[in-house]
Amino acid sequence: MRAVLKRTRHRDGAKKYRSSSVSMSFIRSERKCIEILRILKDHPEPVGAKRLSELMSERGFVLTDRAVQYYLSYLDDMGFTKKVGNRGRLLTAKGISETERALVDERIGFIISRLEKLAFKSDFNPETGRGNVGYNLSVVPEDQVNGVSGAFDEVIESGYSFFSRYKIIDTDPRIPSGYAGFLTVCSITMDGVLQKMGVPVRMAYGGVIDIKNGKPLGFSNLIGYRGTTIDPLSLFITSGNTSIGQTCAEKAGSVLANVRQVPQDAADLVSEGSRLMRECGFLFPVDMGSGVLNTPVDPCRISLIAYSGMNLIGNAVEKGFELRNEIGAGNMPFSFFE
The missing domain is CATH 1.10.10.10 (Winged helix-like DNA-binding domain superfamily/Winged helix DNA-binding domain)
Known part of the structure; x- marks a missing residue:
């Protein structure tokens, strides 16, 4: 221009x-x-x-x-x-x-800036089960709703999601006629919870993690959130680097996960926050520690690894469904997903 x-x-x-x-x-x-x-x-x-x-x-x-x-x-x-x-x-x-x-x-760093803004606005309290969470919006043709819903359910039932529920809507100005919207809880909600607990958390990487016999082996690919112009996990989906459906069926393949970094001294607080969130229906963490699952070693920080809610979207894309996604679309009350 x-x-x-x-x-x-x-x-x-x-x-x-x-x-x-x-x-x-x-x-x-x-x-x-x-x-x-x-x-x-x-x-x-x-x-x-x-x-x-x-x-x-x-x-x-x-x-x-x-x-x-x-x-x-x-x-x-x-x-x-x-x-x-x-x-x-x-x-x-x-x-x-x-x-x-x-x-x-x-545009470099735009994705992480947007997610950090959502984290700040996510005031969900896992002790009370109340407050706002970050969410993603996927818009799909009405005739594909059942198929996409089945793909989402498959991931949740297999334990490779971030949250155990989602919502389908059709009354939103962002959803064109003839389409429906799928709302999923964005994992940036976890950042908001930890920040409110006094834990400085850094969204570090999005990656593809290999699974064998239902257990994570390690990351095969990682992209840093602060050095990219596009969402890393969306890139892995569109480039065909995942095999989410296969992983759900055979417990072997590749799925999406995020890596966050927190101070080593905050490990106990992070464990407590994770426990409280699991009681509310969240499905994490996969692992936590220094250098775990092929993550970079930091002398002062440990990695917190969680499966991404993008696995739901990725599984639907792998099956050939048409989704238009807005990652980190906004914040809304957690009660909407109950």
């Missing part, structure tokens, strides 16, 4: 954009445009200015509806977006290409 957002209206009434030297104001404007494009890329249905304003606010950009309309007008003229009646905007093929190209350096 190389043009500068300076709009003028000529005598003929046409809107024109003129170039100027790169300034801090332009950089901020460009970032806002890129965020709008990213949001549209995540939505198959048209998105209006009001909803875009809300979503931009969640990402740290406070814009009025009128300001959003200004940026959308610019993006229309650039050919990155197109207006669909009064319903809102869709991303064009050119816009998709621009989104994937632009500001790669700015």
